[in-house]
Every structure is written in C-alpha cells, then in structure tokens.
Amino acid sequence: MNENAHIIRKPQFITRDGPGSLIETINETRLIFNMTIGYDNSVNFEESFLKKYEINDPRLLALLSKDINKDIKILDILTNEMLNKGSMEVIYKTKRFPRWYICHKKGHILKAHPIKSVLFRPTSDNNFSCPLCHTGMKDSTSVRFVMACPDGHMDDVSWNSALHSQKTNCIRTNNEEEIYEWEAYSTNLASINIRCPYCLKLSKTMKEIFYHPFKCSGLYQERFTNQPPTESACGREMKVIQKNSSALRLTSVINFLEIPKYTSPLGVLFKEEYSTCLAINTLIKYAFTTISNESVKKKMLTEVLRKEYKGDNFDMLMDIIENIPIDDIIQEITMLFNDDINFIDCINDGRT
Template sequence: MATKTNSSGIRTYTLKGGKLRPSQIITTFGPGAVVDLPEESIMIAGIDLWPQGAIIQETRLQQALEVKHFRAPAIGNFEGDVPCVRFPLNRVCINKDCSLISRSKSCPECGSDTYPARLIVICADGHADDFPWFWWVHRSKKCSGTPKLRLVNQGRTATLADLVVKCSTCNQQQSLAGALGAKAVGTTCKGKHPWLPGMPDVHCSATPRSVLRGASNVYFSSLLSALSIPPWTSPMQVAINTHWSTLLPIATNEALQRSLIPALPEFAGFNLEDVIRAIKERISGTTTLNTLRQEEFRAFRNPGTGINHTDFQICDEPIPVGFEPYIKRVILAQRLREVRVLRGFTRIDPADADNVDAPLAPIMVNSQDWLPAVEHRGEGIFLELDESRVAAWEADNRVCQRIEGMFQANNKWREQRGLKPLGSLLPRIVLIHTLAHLLIRQLSLDCGYSSSSLRERIYTGVDMCGLLIYTASADSDGSLGGLVQQGLQNRLGATLRSLLENARWCSSDPLCTEHQPLLTGQIKGAACHACCLISETSCEASNRLLDRALVCNLPSLPSIGFFDHGI
C-alpha cells in the first residue's frame, strides 16, 4: 500500500492491484467498508477521490438514478487505483512486554511493529469511529496526568474478558468484558465519516455500537441492478453507447448531430434519421426505480419469434409436461448483461429492500454525475407462473392465514428498526421467492454450478408473477450454456419434480415445519439452512420471506401448496 496526497492536501493510501477485484469494490468492500489486509486495516475512500475508471452505460438505470453514466473501479496500478484511508487509527504494539496503544505503525516506546486495534464503533446512520479506549479505562475517574494505555493479554483464555486495558499513568485498568454491543459504549455518536476525508462531523442522535472491525454488520452495500433489454440492446443503441459522452451534450442540437454522426464509423450502415430518433427516445425515457422490474418482466414475456441481440438473447421453451396448469411461460436467456450499481450503504442492518428511497450512508462528499458499477454477462432461465391460477390460490383463506404470521413478524421487525410498516404482503411474493431458492438449490445439484454462483431476480406485483435464475460474472463463468441447457423441457421438468419431492421434507423437521415467525422474530415460515436458505449474495431479500408450505403440501400442515392446490 502506497501513500498519496491529492491537490486538496488530503492524504490517502492506494491499494496495489490484485488486492481486491472490481466486483468486490461494488458489493463487499465499497466506500465506507473496512478491509482487513495482512499488513494493514483500511477503509475504502469516497468516490470523489477515485481515479476515472472505464465508463459503463445502462440507459434505464441511468434514468432511474438520474446520473449521466457509471464507472468501473480503477484497479491495477499505483496511478489508477481505488484510494483508501487507515482505519481504525489506534494500533497495539505486538511486543507483549509493551502492548502500548498508539497511532503509529512503529511503537513509539520500543520500536516494535503494531497491529490495528480489534474494536471500532459504528451507528445505524452509517458513521464509524475508533473505539473510545481512554473513556473505557477512565469512565469512573479522570487520569491524574497524560494517559498512556496498554492492552494486556492475561493469556488465560481467548475471550475479550482476558484482555485488560491499563493506564500506566494512573494505574486504572478495565477488562474488555462487555465491550461489545449496543449499550457497551456510553458515549454519543460523534457523526464521523472517516471514508470521506474533509467531510465535517455531523450531529447524530443514533446510539453507537461497539463491534469487532471484521464483523459482518459493519457494512451492507445497497446495490441496484438492471438487465439490458430491448430496445437498448439493439445494435444501434450499442453504437450510441460507445459515443454517448460525445452525443449527450448535443442531444437537443439536431444540426450538430447530422454533421457528427456520419463521421463516426460505428454508425456506418445505420439510417441517420433513425439514429437521431433513437437519441431522442433515449433522453426522454421514463424509467424510474419502481418500473425497472416491470420493464424487464414485459421484455421476457414478449419474446416474439426470439430476440437475438448481443446483450439480450432469449427464446421460448415448451413448458415441462405436467406443469402446464401452473407455469405459463418458460424463457431461455442465452445472453444477458447485468449492470450492478452501488448507491450507498448501511451499517448494523441491511438496506430496506421494500423501500428503494430509504436513506443510505453517503459514498461521496460532493454530488457526482456518476456512480460506481460493474457489468456482468451470463445466462438464465425465466419462469412465469399462471396469473389466474396464482390469483385463485391467493384467495384461499388458509393461504391468507398462513401468510398473516409472517406479515406481522415482518412489520414488527421493521418497527424495531424505525422502518415504515408495510400495508400488506402478497402471498405470491413468498411463493415466488421460495420457489427461486428451491430452484437454485436443485440446479446446483443437477448442473454443477455452486449455489453461490447462481442468483435470483424476482418479479412480483399485482400484475407480475415470475422469476429469473441466472449466472452472471465478469469472467467466463456462466458463458458456456450449462444453465440454459437445464432449462430445456425434459431437464427442467425433472428438476422441478425433484425440487418438489425434496421440498416436502427437511432434515430439521418437525422444527422447520412448525416454525412460528411471531415467536422467533425470523421472517420466514417452514424454511431453514437445511432446505431453503442460500448464499446471501444470491438472495435479494436477505433470506427472509420464505415458506415451503406455500410451494407444496407439508405433513401436519394445511394443504395449501401452490403446486398441489386443487383449484
């Protein structure tokens, strides 16, 4: 890691290429995330300080987020790498006879190396700070001089209780027992943004929480993704993408367009009038955060005779025998392009998936006309359930009663976190989500993909009832057609039959089947790690809103499974 100072005098560090992949910068280790490296603990800096990475265009997502374009993280060399800051600042001497707590990489007393302190402080509003070591030791009595702290390991156990913070000046000491948790730190949040150098502290009323710096609740990225769909995947729109930074400033000046476009080789063979019309359509788009999925759903359910674009190639596939009453359409997607964008992040709890406008911790000091993103390509299987049959199934009182406990548990969970309660919970949301999880688990057995390499994309609403299981990555994984082959009529039929057979039983039964969401606070019914849960990176709802009983009939429960429902 190398030190850099920008034109504003802000000192940052630069990760050398190979430490993190671009996709990790967007998902797991974005601005504000703590990265634990062998020689250092750092926090990725805000995008204001990032070097200019490659431009990524995705028209619908740009319109929804109101930005001009996206940029990939620049990773690979000293001059063009993602900057970071040291965090936490406090460090501990590795010399057991010294163990001095300081902010130097070399101990001021004995000259030994130091390592980053284990504990940090975070709050629900996204702020982060060093653990208040001085306060922890001197909270009952002030130090008689200049405090000098040491972290002494008593060597009896591996717990925090065995670590004692001592002040060499006044001889006060305090064990770290009870140092973790929501009420461990009696101070107020200082409103610090260490990942945004130069940003002033703000007043914060949130309760600070002390955690281990590598804890999983330190950082939850808030991602928004979109698939490239027609008409934006047409060859003409791909050509416009290439020169969009040049065309955007003259998007309303038709005279300049007529003189510039013919000179660009990418537009050779296209009608000039059609290109100008396509530019007008692009700048007058009406995509919002709430319509992103609706547009994709319509693109999948209307393949016509097949769409064969570079970034969106789909075709109809016959419905597996025996599933015609339940499944309305099967679409094989041989080519997909997905753009994932980082909007912000949260701490302590994941971002509210039900409210795309919920506040997030910032990833920039000053407003930018771009956001960090990565583009992935892959393949997938799209299933649409029969809308009329789903509606009739949802009207069953037993289905409504089954969903009520999960609905109440969900609102109770939201209330505890200060989130707005939901007015209703459509049974189809839980049905589709559970079916997607079961399908991912079964496909991982049938075609060799690990479950973590498959992702779900849920399309539910009053007029939507579908799902997409896909694999997409920046490398070759998912580009060889293995997943699409599993969507062929005979193979998909075998997969669905195996899925339903396996879903009827769980190795954790009867505990899994009899789970009550209101009693445990877990927002799921008959679902656990043994039968339904998948990797957090593959799930859109943090493994919540799942219930096998809505997919197929389970022993000792009312017969309400959709695929066993006699209507």
C-alpha cells in the same frame, strides 16, 4: 511492487472491498478510501478526464436517478489496465485503520511492560513503535475492534471514554502518552481486561465496553486521509463492533441484459445517449401534446436528433425512424422516464 499491495478485482470492489471497507494485509488492517482520494495522481476528477470512462446507459441512468432523486453520472471503475499501469502497480491508496495497536512484547524482564500487553496508537506511519518498549511493528497487532453507528459512521474505539466518565476523569496529563494495559486470557470478550495505567483502579472487560454507548463522531473514515473534517453531530450512538464484521454498507446490485437486436442505431441511442433521450422526452412531454399529425411529429423529432445526436450513424438512424410508427418511439422514450420504471420493465421490453 509494494509488498503490502493487494489485488482487488472490479466485482470485489463493488460487492465487498469498496470505499469504507476494511481489508487485511500481511501486517495490518487498511481502510479503502473513497474514489476521489483513493486513486493516485494518474486519475483526476476533471470532467474532461472522466468523460472517457463515463457509462452513458440511459436506462441505467433513468433507473438510478429515480432512486437517488437527482441527476447522476455513472463512472466505470478504473483499473490498472485502463490507466495503462502494470498489473502489480499500486493505483489506489488506503489508510491504516483502526489506528490502535497492541504490543505483545511481554514476558521479557528487560522490557518495559513485562507482564501486560500495551494498547497504543502510533503517532504516525513513520513513528510506529510501542511507547513503552519501543519495539516496532513486528510485535504488534492491530486491535480488532472499531466503533460504528447505524448511519455508517465509523471511528476508532474511544478507550478514554470507555474507561473514564465525567466523574472519574483521567489523571493523565497532556504530556503523557495515551496508552492502556491490555490483558487477554483468551479471545473471549469477558476475558479481555483493559485498564488505564494512570488511574490504575479503573478497569473494564471488553464485554463491558461492547455494551458501552459512545457519542457518534459523525466521521466517514473513507472521506479523509489524516485530519478528520469537522463533521456535524450525528445524534446516534456508536457501539463497538469487531472490525471483520464492519461491512457497514451493503451493495445493491442491479443486473442489466444486452439484447442483440437493440444494437441497431436506435438501440444504441437508447443505450448511450442519455442527453438525447432526455431532449426527446421533453419534446414528447411539451410539444407533442398539442400535435396529432404524425409527419409533423417526425419532423420535429428529426430536428431534435439533428441537434442532439452525437453518434456516427445519423443517416442510418433516420432510416430506422422513418420506418417505425412515431407512437412506438414515443412509448419507448416515455417508458424510460416513467416514474414507475423498474428493473423488470427493462428486461421484458428487451431493453438492456
């Protein structure tokens, strides 16, 4: 097992440590990727593979489709167990974020920065050393600030634009490493001083940088591994925030209850066969409006079910439908696709 592996349970993944959130490991802070790039090769996003893990609850689908305003599919969160992997095997990747580090290897006369700490960005995961004293990760800590905008974009703090302006362009050349001196007398923001070692006179406290408005980069860090995509401009301002307060998105949790009497074939139909429910709804909306004869309606319903129903209990389902007034079935299906359906409707009706 990788010593940096981190165990995240399903509820945690939903409420706290999901895509875009930052988690602390022993040495550093890691960002959780989106599912499409987070899962390792044992998960592919082909429809045939995902079908096995699809949650086909028509009530949940109807409710969420209404909120999002387009057709959606719901996927279970794949766990080690579901993928037949050992509980300590790594199945989900993360990336180092923020990418800026502070080397604290100071106070040693032989070292290149004896007085001040150095803020630097490792060039890659393989080349992780302070550009001045060449000490590796053990003397460095991940910087505790990132910047974010109200739309959920997040990026590394642009120390360059925080310290320099158009009038005071940095004199650093492209061949020189982008580093900054970091002097912290305490953890208080006003006591942290950051200075460009090339322009020397330019120095700001972390408190000043906290109030500095940055142009938003429009990046969702969870959507890319190394090279950021070209994002369209966001137009909002980014501000510096502490990384441990960087839960930029809040989870909206909807609880559904399972009522045992609805585990009949009809209940299972409402619970698992969204496409069949959709087909019945179309029948009700378009064909039934001109028909009043109950037995004709039941016949048409039977035909739709014969065509659409994929479950094993077709005969049992027919027996049940035979004994329920057609209006009850219409009401049940209509309610499911009613624009005003909400969570309470689902509970009061005894539907899961």
